[in-house]
Amino acid sequence: MRRALIGVLILGGLGLAAGLWLTRAQALTEGDLAGLTGDATQGEMVFYAGGCASCHAAKDAEGEARLILSGGIGFVSDFGTFRAPNISMDPDQGIGAWTFAQFASAVQRGVSPEGTHYYPVFPYSAYALAQPQDIADLWAFWQTLPASDTENLPHEVGFPFSIRRGVGLWKLLYMPDGFTMPADTEPLIRGRYLVEALGHCAECHTPRDALGGLDRSRWMAGAPNPSGLGRIPGITPATLDWSETEITQFLADGFTPEFDVAAGQMALAILNLAHLPESDRAAITAYLKALPAVEEQNAEPG
Amino acid sequence: MYRPNLTLVAGACVAAAIGTVAIAASHTVPPSVKGRQGAMQVISLHTGLLGEMARGNSDYDAGVAQTAADNLVAVSNLNLSTLFPEGTDNGALTDTIALPAIWSDPAGFQTAWEGFGTAAANLQAVAGDGLDPMRAAMGDLGKSCGACHDTYRAKN
Structure with a gap:
């Protein structure tokens, strides 16, 4: 009886470990991105094709102000209201201090520099299909963008969707294999x-x-x-x-x-x-x- | 060289547009709703004349462009109170996509309509000056349409 209980515990532990392993955040490494050099002019076209400003510019921003990616717009969904973060070049509030590998991991894997999952309201499941060279070009263009010290607003997402680990499961189910x-x-x-x-x-x-x-x-x-x-x-x-x-x-x-x-x-x-x-x-x-x-x-x- | 009377042409188009709306609408649609839909058709007609020139689908004609802009300004001078009486939102009627926000936020609705008026007046000032100035002013006109539709018109 005791032996059976130990067996169940071991199996349960293995299952938990496997689950945690499968749902972990998988960042891109410097090695994955070796040999890429970005071109800012090309990156500007990637920026517009990717529609970054549509979500990350301030609400009602016009003209040049649409290049200030200070975030703040709310996106209502069945799972709660998500807030676009500040992704300007500000080193504190924005992403100005990121490395290229961190940027590529965010855009193509939905993984933050801290190793947590982003919510899929950020369309990384589409960007995952992008050419790495385009992401390198985009990052080169990003260096030319202005900084904004606008503070980030928290997402308004309730339990159980507030558990970011669950996004790992979502990714297993829905990240595309191809086009x-x-x-x-x-x-x-x-x-x-x-x-x-x-x-x-x-x-x-x-x-x-x-x-x-x-x-x-x-x-x-x-x-x-x-x-x-x-x-x-x-x-x-x-x-x-x-x-x-x-x-x-x-x-x-x-x-x-x-x-x-x-x-x-x-x-x-x-x-x-x-x-x-x-x-x-x-x-x-x-x-x-x-x-x-x-x-x-x-x-x-x- | 033969030049059509542009005012007559535009007038005929307006009449045709309004006629089309009137035929499409059932007799149970209140006259106020028919009236405002007609006004929107008049805007659509003239935005179209200018837009086809801006896109290069038709040749730029300073006279037609000016008339179209003049007519947009004329429509923008309509006082909307007779066209949007209480009780004609999309909850009360089936043949309209006018949202209740028009009546719950009359000041915002009026501001949005005046935004169209400003954009139309700016367009009127340059419509006859050449393709590029006209095209530049069309952007703001489109934005003014969208600004009002986003808030006060239901999606189809």
Whole structure:
């Protein structure tokens, strides 16, 4: 009897150890990133393709002020309200004191310099698909950005989601092995990279399951707006019937074919996409046009 | 050289736009809702004329651009109180996406509408001066549309 109890305890201990091992934060090391040299000019394009300012600029910041990544915007979700942190070059409040490996670990692995998990509201599960060279270029551009000593606001997230270790489990379930859409020719390959990796479009345009993971079977088919206001539209050909020119021009100036305007978070995305070369916006359009047509579901919970 | 009477052309387009809305709307839709949807269509028409030039889809025509901007300013001078009477939000009616915030925050709604007026006036000042000045002013006009829609209009 006693021996059986010891056996259970050992098994339980092994299970716990395995669980802790599997859900640990796995940072990138200097070795993973060896040989990369960043180019700030290239990095500026990565910055705009990645949409960093959309979440990390101050609320309602305009023009040059959108380069001050002081954070503070709140993101409402089923799991609580997340606050965008200060990721400006300030060494104390921001990330100015980080190494490149720490930056790459945050962006592509969702791991902080302290070795804890970031919440997946930070779209590292998309950025994980980015080329390491692009992240090096982005970090080079980051060095040119201004510092802000704005204090960080805490996330308002309740139990059990307040346990960061749980994010390790989330990552096991939902970090992608690769791209979702097949693509073997240009401009589809470039479009897929911009949409699925840097642009992280699926974060809003694809519905999520109960644990907040993307439902890749309904890729880009539209989703409830986590803020509770209306829906985020589907952008597969089942819903988005604009011409290629209309989509590409919308991505530059935010006007729909009826000359209504992009709203909310999409208006901020357009501010970034407008900086990209025309060929990149056309590549995004080519990707969207090639998506499998998945009808929007209007009765999804959320 | 033949030059169409731009005021007549624009007027016909306005009438057509309003007519389209009126036909699409059911007879149970209150006249105030039809009226404001017509006003939005007039804005859409003229933003479209300017936007197609800004995008290079149509040739820049200083006269058309000026008329379009003039008409946007004309619409911006509408007093909205008759177009948004109490009880015509999207909770009370099915044929509107006007949010209750319009009535719970009338000052904010008025400020947003005046933001459109300012952007339209700035556009009017430069619309006939060339493609680049007109295009530059279009950005702020679009922003003024979005600023109001984000807060006071339901997503489709």
